[in-house]
Amino acid sequence: MPEELSKQYDPRETEEKWYKIWEDSNLFSAKIPSQKKPYCIVIPPPNVTGILHMGHALNNTIQDILIRYHRMKGFNSLWMPGTDHAGIATQNVVERSLAKEGLKRQDLGVDKFISKVWEWKERNGSTIIAQLKKLGASCDWSRTRFTMDAAYSESVAEAFIWLYKRKLIYQGYYIINWCPRCQTALSDEEASHVELQGSLYYLKYPLKDNPDKFISVATTRPETMLGDTAVAVNPKDIRYKEYVGKILILPLVNRQIKIIADSTVDTQFGTGAVKVTPAHDPNDYRMGKKHNLEFINVMSPDGKMNALAGKFSGLDRFKAREVVLEELRTIGLLEKIQEHKLSVGHCYRCHTIVEPYLSKQWFVKMRPLAKPAIKVVKNGKIKFYPQRWTKVYLNWMENIQDWCISRQIWWGHRIPVYYCKNCQSKNPDKGIIVSKTKPEKCPKCASTDISQEKDVLDTWFSSWLWPFATFYWPKENADLKYFYPTAALVTAPEIIFFWVARMIMSGLEFRKNIPFKDVYIHGTVRDIEGKKMSKSLGNVIDPLEVIAEYGTDALRFSLISITTQGQDVYLSKERFEQGRNFANKIWNASRFILMNLKPENINADLCVFFKNEKMDILNRWIISRFYSTLKKTDEDLAAYRFNEAANGLYSFFWHEFCDWYLELIKPQIGEKQTQLIMYKILEKYLRLIHPFMPFISEEIWQRLPGAKDSIMQQKWPHLQPDLISDDDEKQMQVAFDIINTVRNMRAEMEVGLNNRIEIKLTFSDRSREKIIAPLINYIKNLAKVETLKITEKYLPQENEFACVLKDMHIVMPLKGIVNVAEQIKKNQLKIDRLESEIKNKETMLANKNFLGRAPKEIIDTEKAKLKDMREQVTKLEVIKNGLR
């Protein structure tokens, strides 16, 4: 017999202890070869710079539930963990710490800086892992990968070379999103657009032939006018027809620029004439290509104006905007300023406004990759949960743009491209050698003057290989064969484009197979006002604080129970009280059972027991309820309805097992049968709750007299529908109705009890007077309308009333005062309601349409319902009179 449990559950004592034991006993590790079926989830690798936030907590709890559930279900469950090198984010962190010493990364040089980053990673990179462990995550940590590991880097290089050979990677000058602070290119997805109140400036450009006449153009970024090389109008725009082909003098720079006609110009916007700056705007870039315009880049990578900006050179872009406007105003060429809303791209790492910037970058051609990735989703090989994301995914994939994968930062995978200076000196487009390692000499000219491309790859270029690069692809190996494709991917909607879509494409390209079958997209965790949780808003609820205060199981359970499929989660700290209270309820119910349990009673086999013994109705009932809860849990988890599963487990345990069963068995708790059943139900329930609340379930499991091994090694219970007939369950329901009825003096009865019912009521002295008379009256009436008979009647104690109805043994305390007059009124209301219901049903059953269309079962049940209702009304009438 274990030592007695304390009155309250203390998560702090147990969590660390069990996590260590699980880990030390290798219970998380998935070994092959194995006869079992694989069930694999790859973790969305958190950034090495990451600190656990609620999003992680939710995301990883869901994964852990799936993993633990399938492990118990008999799968060889693997949760593949790891971290992401997070190029820009990590570089920023290290740069910030250098800045404290007054240093810039340029002061160190590439190699020294990179080794600083590695140092940082060694020191801090496992923070997030340690935090995931606090969350109870049952990852196979022995397999932990990092996207910058040597082997992983090889996978990245392999992928690049593969695509290059397939001619799906190219290099070229394009307008890309440029972050002047990070000084790197960003992909379209990395530039997040925010709507801002800006201004639309109308600038007047004088005509060369007639300097008194002007063409007005509207722009939001007037400083870029320094790089204008044309003004465009719509060819259909009659206002400007006569000007097409004429020359304008670009103010401040005095460059001659042409007026061109282009159908992409919107006649409705601004003045209908648009300044064309091919080096600073993607639209203008296309126009520039089409009309063979000059590309004048007036900015440096740091966001300052360069030499081509003439006297504005050296000014920051926003300062330059002010100065340009001021000068134009002075010479009378600033026509007007209008308020204007526009959405401006911001760097998703440092929130600096990005600049559309012309530069030479590497791109992946996406359309050929997207095509098969569209197909697998359309034909259902990959399913999104909830389904609506399918549309979002397809919409993006069908309009996919090429992916800019080069970054001008230092921390990341160097692009596996080498340049032969000799060849390049002859032709700048030649001399490119794509290779995993530095070639000794140029294969064309044998020169040894070879240098590697300075740019690194977009972090997502490594992440998109995650489902197979973690298994050491391109090396063919048993793990890869066994675990790929993985079962499910659990992630947030923000990264469908960044990551999910690209993984699907890479899986199909490199492995010729989907990377996962199911994609579960959970909601974003927001604060109670619906705002995203972020440090800058100061509205963060730290999961680690919640764990410290309420415990991990409480955190997990609360998070899951409020996560409706795919709906955003609005969170406040009070939410976690529910989880804590539930943990405590489980604790105390277990404590009660263990206190009353005689270990010699628990060895019988449930099935055998069932065959040989006549089961008490209470015990039959709770078993029945348990199995329907089990069934529901299975169904909910299969459909990724985690909150439904959690809520089902919650209400079974609290409102059925504790509130009813444990209360009702108290008088018979010493009986052998009841001992066995209450133990078995607890024992089985612990398994059901374990994926959700791993720690408390283990702690109690270990205190069970029959416990062997860890609860993690136990099997998920099998459905045993034959043990319990529907009739039993119905009977129990009937019994509860009676109890409730008596308790409330509410007249509501069903027939058909075969067992003895003993109702014993306790009440306070004060209520005694008020209750006893109407109660006896009431019971009498019950006995009249039903087949129930009052076989005994007694007043055992001052404040108790008991009577035995037929065959069932139930003792219930009665609490509260009953107001008879009110009950009569309520009865009348109920009768009224029922009568209108009956009318409704009668019309329905008389309706030919209904009878023609509805399936037979429905008609039958409806008929039965009607009959029931009519009977009820009769009973209610009788009881009403009895109460009177």
Next chain:
RNA sequence: GGGCUCAUAGCUCAGUUGGUUAGAGCGUUGCGUUGACAUCGCAAAGGUCAGUGGUUCAAGUCCACUUGGGCCCACCA
């Protein structure tokens, strides 16, 4: 501009294919609890399911529109 999503109790939200009396947690009120649990129990109050129209024997659930929130996408100079 295109798409998605939400509106249900005082608050935060469930409600799976239309089908008995629309549920939970918290909050409020009343009663109770010295042997599992005050992190508790029993009950009560509180809902024209955003509005209008439609389909149906039957609508919180399906359709259309309206109102008001939230999110995503897009080359809005």
